[in-house]
Amino acid sequence: xxxxxxxxxxxxxxxxxxxxxxxxxxxxxxxxxxxxxxxxxxxxxxxxxxxxxxxxxxxxxxxxxxxxxxxxxxxxxxxxxxxxxxxxxxxxxxxxxxxxxxxxxxxxxxxxxxxxxxxxxxxxxxxxxxxxxxxxxxxxxxxxxxxxxxxxxxxxxxxxxxxxxxxxxxxxxxxxxxxxxxxxxxxxxxxxxxxxxxxxxxxxxxxxxxxxxxxxxxxxxxxxxxxxxxxxxxxxxxxx
Amino acid sequence: xxxxxxxxxxxxxxxxxxxxxxxxxxxxxxxxxxxxxxxxxxxxxxxxxxxxxxxxxxxxxxxxxxxxxxxxxxxxxxxxxxxxxxxxxxxxxxxxxxxxxxxxxxxxxxxxxxxxxxxxxxxxxxxxxxxxxxxxxxxxxxxxxxxxxxxxxxxxxxxxxxxxxxxxxxxxxxxxxxxxxxxxxxxxxxxxxxxxxxxxxxxxxxxxxxxxxxxxxxxxxxxxxxxxxxxxxxxxxxxx
Numbered sequence: 001x002x003x004x005x006x007x008x009x010x011x012x013x014x015x016x017x018x019x020x021x022x023x024x025x026x027x028x029x030x031x032x033x034x035x036x037x038x039x040x041x042x043x044x045x046x047x048x049x050x051x052x053x054x055x056x057x058x059x060x061x062x063x064x065x066x067x068x069x070x071x072x073x074x075x076x077x078x079x080x081x082x083x084x085x086x087x088x089x090x091x092x093x094x095x096x097x098x099x100x101x102x103x104x105x106x107x108x109x110x111x112x113x114x115x116x117x118x119x120x121x122x123x124x125x126x127x128x129x130x131x132x133x134x135x136x137x138x139x140x141x142x143x144x145x146x147x148x149x150x151x152x153x154x155x156x157x158x159x160x161x162x163x164x165x166x167x168x169x170x171x172x173x174x175x176x177x178x179x180x181x182x183x184x185x186x187x188x189x190x191x192x193x194x195x196x197x198x199x200x201x202x203x204x205x206x207x208x209x210x211x212x213x214x215x216x217x218x219x220x221x222x223x224x225x226x227x228x229x230x231x232x233x234x235x236x237x238x239x240x
Numbered sequence: 241x242x243x244x245x246x247x248x249x250x251x252x253x254x255x256x257x258x259x260x261x262x263x264x265x266x267x268x269x270x271x272x273x274x275x276x277x278x279x280x281x282x283x284x285x286x287x288x289x290x291x292x293x294x295x296x297x298x299x300x301x302x303x304x305x306x307x308x309x310x311x312x313x314x315x316x317x318x319x320x321x322x323x324x325x326x327x328x329x330x331x332x333x334x335x336x337x338x339x340x341x342x343x344x345x346x347x348x349x350x351x352x353x354x355x356x357x358x359x360x361x362x363x364x365x366x367x368x369x370x371x372x373x374x375x376x377x378x379x380x381x382x383x384x385x386x387x388x389x390x391x392x393x394x395x396x397x398x399x400x401x402x403x404x405x406x407x408x409x410x411x412x413x414x415x416x417x418x419x420x421x422x423x424x425x426x427x428x429x430x431x432x433x434x435x436x437x438x439x440x441x442x443x444x445x446x447x448x449x450x451x452x453x454x455x456x457x458x459x460x461x462x463x464x465x466x467x468x469x470x471x472x473x474x475x476x477x478x479x480x
Contacts, residue, residue, distance in 0.1 A: 014443050016279045018269030019458065023261075025284070030258030039256045041291065044265070051281065074424040075444045076431035151446060172257065182475065184314040187356030191316035203254055204315045206391060218259065226285040238303030 003169030003222075004064035005033055008042040011070040011080055012150055016046055024069040024155045031159055037065065044126035047094050049070060060087070060145050065166065067159070070150030072139065074116040081140075085146055085161035095123040098138055105136040131161045131190030170222040175231050179238050180214040182206070189237045190217065197230045199223065243409030244304035244460075245280040246272055249295050251310040251320055252390055253286050264309040271399055276408035276462075277305065287311060292323035300327070300384050305406065307399070310390030314356040314377065321380075324387055325364035335363040340380055346375040370402045406438045410462040415471050419478050420454040422446070429477045430457065437470045439463065 008028055012021040027041050032039045040063060045051040052071075059066045071080030077160055098121035099113075106113045109123035120137040123129065130139030130146065139148040139158045148158040179186060182205045194202040200221035207214055219230045246270055252449045254260040265282050272279045280303060284290040292311075299306045311320030323331035326347045338361035339353075346353045360377040363369065370379035370386065372394055379388040388398040419426060424444045434442040440461035447454055 013441060013460075014445060014458070015266075016282065017414075017460065018266060018271075018273050018279075019414070019443075021266040022265075026255075026258060026261040028258075029256055033258050039258075040286060042256065044282040046280060073444070073446065075427040076434050077441075077443060081406065111422060114424060114428065114429075117424035119427075120424075174257075174259070184350060184351065184354060184357035185359075187315040187359075188354065190462070193355075194316050197244055201253060201317075203259075203317060204313070205254060205260070206313065218254070220253075220257065 003036050003037045003172075004037045004167065005040040005062075006065040006067060007059040007063045009059060009066060009068045010042065010044045010053075010150075011047065011052060011068060012044075013046050013077070014071075015044055022069075024150065026068075027152070027156055028067055028159060031163060033172050035163050035166070036171045037166065038169075038172070047077045047079060049058060049083045049086065049090050050081055052080065053087045056084060056087035056145060060143065062145060066145045067162075068147050069144065069155050072120065072137070072147060072149055074119050078119070079146060079214055081122050081124065084142055084145060087145075088124065088142060090124045090142065090191070091125065092116055092122055092124045094121045098123050100128060101129075101136055101138060130158050133157050133161075149193060172220055172222060173224055173227050174220040175227055175239065176216055176218040177231065177234055178214060178216055180212055181238075182213055183215045186215060186217070187237070187240075190234075192236060193230065193233055196220075200230055201228075202225055243276050243278045243412075244407065245278045245302075246305040246307060247280060247299040247303045248282040249292075249299060249306060249457035250282065250284045250390075251287065251292060251318070252284075252309060254295075255284055256286055256308075262309075263392050266389070267392070267396055268399060270305055271403060273412050275403050275406070277406065278409075278412070286367065287317045287319060288324065289319055289323050292360065293327045295387060296324060304384060306385045307402075308387050309395050312360065312377070312389055314359050317372045320387060321362050321364065324382055324385060327385075328382060329366070330364045330366065330382065332362055332364045334358055334361045338363050338369060341369075341378060342375055345424060353431045370398050373397050373401075379383065398476060411464060412460055413464055413467050414458055414460040415467055415472055416456055416458040417471065417478065418454060418456050420452055420455055421478075423457045426478070427458070429480075430474075433470065433473055433477060436467060436473070437461075440466055440470050442470075 127140040127142040132152045203218040205216045257260045311318045367380040367382040374394045443458040445456045
């Protein structure tokens, strides 16, 4: 399991208050797994500079990559870009190439590039822009932190721009088996199987559906032959 | 804003790998908001003792309450109870009252109370049990940490058991206004309004629906009269 690790930081009062349900973490988790990067942890913080700075510092030191979502729009509560700059003690200001992107976009759409919208061109020194094919205002990468929008369609487009540029590891393979027995019945043999295959991870997830209680067993690992072997052993175990 | 603060800790590989989409955080966020407790942050960690211990220690020191979800079943990857005990340097073992609950349940259902299922009666010393009306195996509260199941129906039932026992503050009130203008057009007057009402929070959330671009503006606060006054000012501002 020497794949690079990543963390996600979701920024926004609206998620912690229960108004909005986040979907970006689930999307990123699936994409990283396919790309061979392990999502090791995620944090959700409010629109609060100190909370964002502390989380960015902790996560960027602990992981190869950090992905953030939210807080890069034009309004007073969009404080992510300034907080990322503060976390790395980096100056920030309106950058010419980002301003040019916005100017061209608003000229096309007939809206005014006013002071509020110009805030979306504030980029920390030394950052690389992340393309926003949907509403133009860019994200950015500063050191190992990839700063993206919170609106799911834009977040997903930005992930699609960034991921191919990152070095991944072996994709995590998984196979699953549905067993119509309670977790408690299969826990002991499953634990033994997990010891026999120390490079794989075995998860068990109880379900109840139409009055049937059962367990989905998921085997994950990077070596396809090992996953196959574990699934065969699992099938024998369940049939016993 | 002197309401008590809380943090949530979601435990489980299956969520970080993208296999399962968490719904417990969104549920808890809404319930806490109604109860007058501010969900200040949330963390998601893998089934890893060190990660759970570190998160529990940090969150329980920083907040009045911590709510955890996941990892209290019978299988080898269910390590939450032992990790919580470790976080507080507290002994843990099978407790008689928890064992009696399980014994009665499995006698009713005809399943065996085997060694794996008995793990669900492991409770740290000094903890209070949390009722599980669905599948009996209890959660528990140790100090300010409320440890609950990951299965959403059970998690929600446990939240319903615990919340009425906690002291809340004034519920957070919110009103919202849908405006068919881009965020960039209303950002400046909205920022001014936010300065005029320092005890309220003003969120703006862009949407695009059937080709219409607009913004939902949400005003939140504990004083209903202030929220009403801000909504009136907002309506005037938008009409101007």
